[in-house]
Amino acid sequence: MSFNKQCLCPLLITVSAFAIMMQSASAETRHGNTEVFYSTASLLVQNSVVEVRGVRIEQGEEGIEVILETKQGDVLKPTSRSEGNNFIVDIPNAQLLLPSGNAFRQEKPIAGITEITIINNTDNNIQLTITGEVGVPKVELFDDNEALIFGVLPATSTAPNPISSSEQGEAIELVVTGEQDSYRAPNATAGTRTDTPIRDIPQSIQVIPRQVLEDQKVIRLTDAIRNVSGIVEGDSFAGTVDNFNIRGFDFTTTFRDGFREFSDTLRELSTVEQIEVLKGPASVLFGNAEPGGIINLVTKKPLSTPYYSGGFSVGNFGFYRPSIDVSGPLNSDKTLLYRLNVAYENAGSFRDFVNSERFFFGPIFDLKLGDKTNVLVNVDYAKDKRGFDQGVVALGRSVANIPTSRFLGEPRDTREVEEVNVGYSLEHRFNENLTLRNAFRYTSNHSFDYRAQPLELDEETGELSRNFRSNDDYLEQYSLQTNVVGKFTTGSIQHTLLFGIDLARQKTDGSQRRLPRGLTPSINIFDPVYNAIPRPALSELIATRNGNSQTETAGIFLQDQIAFSDNFKLLLGGRFDIVNQNQFDRISDTASSQYDEAFTPRIGFVYQPIKPISLYASYSRSFAPNFAQRADGTFLPPERGTQYEVGIKADFNEKLSATLAAYELTKTNIGTTDPNDPDGFSIPIGEQRSRGVELDISGEILPGWNIIASYGYTNAEVTQSTDLRIGAKIPKVPEHKASLWSTYEFRQGNLKGLGFGLGLFYLSDRPGGDIPTNDSDDGFVLPSYLRTDAAIFYKRDNWKAAINMENLFGVRYFEAFNFGRNTVIPGAPFTVVGSISFEF
Secondary structure (H helix, E strand, C coil): CCHHHHHHHHHHHHHHHHHHHHHHCCCCCCCCCCEECCCCCCCCCCCEEEEEEEEEECCCCCEEEEEECCCCHHHCCCEEEEEEEEEEEEEEEEEEECCEECEEEEEEEECCEEEEEEEEECCCCCEEEEHHHHHHHEEECCCCEEEEEEEEECCCCCCCCCHHHHCCCCCEECCCCCCCCCCCEECCCCCCCEEHHHHHHHEEEEEEEEEHHHHHHHCCHHHHHHHHHCCCCHHHHHHCCEEECCCEEEEEEEECEEEEEEECCCCCCCCEEEEEECCCCCHHHHHHCCCEEEEEECCCCCCCCCEEEEEEEEEEECCEEEEEEEEEEEECCCCCEEEEEEEEEEEEECCCCCCEEEEEEEEEEEECCCCCCCEEEEEEEEEEEHHHCCCCCCEEECCCCCCCCCCCCCCCCEEEEEEEEEEEEEEEECCCCEEEEEEEEEEEEEEEEEHHHHHEEEECCCCCEEEEEEEEEEEEEEEEEEEEEEEEECCEEEEEEEEEEEEHHHEEEEEEEEEECCCCCCEEECCCCCCCCCCHHHHCCEEEEEEEEEEEEEEEEEEEEEEEEECCEEEEEEEEEEEEEEEEEEECCEEEEEEEEEEEEEEEEEEEECCCEEEEEEEEEEEEEEEEEEECCCECEEEEEEEEEEEEEEEEECEEEEEEEEEEEEEEEEEECCCCCCCCHHHHHEEEEEEEEEEEEEEEECCCCCEEEEEEEEEEEEEEEECCCCCCEEECCCCCEEEEEEEECCCCCCCEEEEEEEEEEEEEEEEEEECCCCCCCCCCEEEEEEEEEEEEEECCCCEEEEEECCCCCCCCCCCEEECCCEEEECCCEEEEEEEEECCC
């Protein structure tokens, strides 16, 4: 891979900017990301340093107390923040002076707490860090003139305050306000269905935190995944759905909070807290899926303190988007919490005749049914209407040299989607070692489109034949998940055991109608003429598809996370799935069915020679139903994926981490043409293999300087087939993908609150068209590109203003293609979005 001069200039700018940031940041010290507010006192600067002469940890009724002995505890005003599983308290104007030294450390003072450390962070600041095993501990500060007393409960418990106000005075709950502003997310649920540190999972998992989405002003999932290695945009169905290719394999469904989502609309990100990308087979936890991996969207949760946020974005091409995010308690004892996200979007496009309108409404409620049980209830509604835009066309082995704004459909081509989701998630904690979870989700989705579909290009004349067609589809989906998480020990070995059952039913009913061949006017790609005939009524179109289907799935799985010691961990898992499919074709009046069973295992280990380094290796498998048929009418066995992966995960510090992974991933049982009966029948000997190396880095380099960067090498090719060319590269998959996004914010001085962002996104050449066969090759090349983005923002108190610029140098580039060489999707030229937001 080589960079041209166009690539070199932005890289030099990046290096220079980073050098300036390093120099500016070197003298800064940052003690917290978010402030803590107390009802009994405001945070005042004290002139004298308070001495802390003793530290004690005492057992309470249900938790522990961390006691800092000082005669002036009443004048100290701590602030707090959370990072990963750490609850961090900064105590300004204080100094730790212990007889044994100026530091304190206690490992595993109670089940659920890994360690407690107290140090002098600076000459006049004490830092208390309480690390939980599975999440951030609950910590409360109690008034006392003789000491600072912190009541501590593990994250798995929601028991009452460990110390009553009658015993210690008024309890002041330490409440972290606002959203996390870190680029590093140390935990993810997608890898194990438990809240496990990423460093302890033997598989590559990348997380895009909320702060990255905010800084980049990302509203589409396609833009968010630019930050992750090994994943690119797939078939977007004319820009109306989210589909991707992960590690060389198409991925057509996303997950939200562990539930499979129907891939028929663009996912809404205003309600998303973080995006988790699990690389490699995920069938052991999520059932039938392609082997490349999955994307799991984690929803924002209600807050126990009032939170109000509003924002407005406006940009070129007629874009504007207002949104609100509000949360808090609905009653005085905080047993009923709510959160509401609402967003409206209206936009034109750099593409002729293309515009869009979108509305989203998503409330969620958290009901505490006692100390050990809570229920989350969520409802969301989305309505999306946008132009059906199939891009431009390939000409020969490259993309046609026509303006990227040129539209080759008809001006009124459109697609509309309306979706409703309703669900609940119940969690009951029998004790700190045993938790039951039960969740349900119902989805209804109705989509309709009417467009002029491109068919074939006469490359000499530039005439593109087309066909008016329309789809009208309805889907209902019911999903139920139940699992139990138990923690126990066998001797010195610790276990986290997960047992679960998943049930789902999906019903679809839909049709496609087309105008009889030859009646739709063609269009010349060099000199287009629109509306040559009036758009036909739907009654003039002939049904080519009309039917319904029902798919029922059941899965049972067992997983054990075994810790032989603090630095050696083993993950074992297995799942058995049943998939039963029934289809009815109304046009031919025929029914068909398919029944599949599959077992998918996973095994991996993590070895940590030192605490910041994790070495891992894993083996995992996946399965997906196969819709190809043999000559005798039976369906082929399920497609199977097999992956071997090794890697290194490094936590450079509490704020910066990286993952380096190498893998080999093979998909077998792919239907390939039956040489003895080639007229539509297949045999299961097709095989595709992908090999690659991936590097992902995210976090804070220096105070105020954040980064998320990635590089991926992917070699995806056909390895066995009777009709496809052996060794052919997989379309849409670049060999090289790299990304860099970095922001710097001044934290002190006259420029405090001012920040800058810079992004570089590179893709190498990608194959286009269909996979070449032994007899034909309609392939073309999507050229490489380097896109440069930038941002400038200013924060002050509770508001933030920003200007985000995409494709700063107006590079001509192409994102992907949809159905073939006549549906190449161009990238947007220079785009600017201004935004302002407020938080209360």
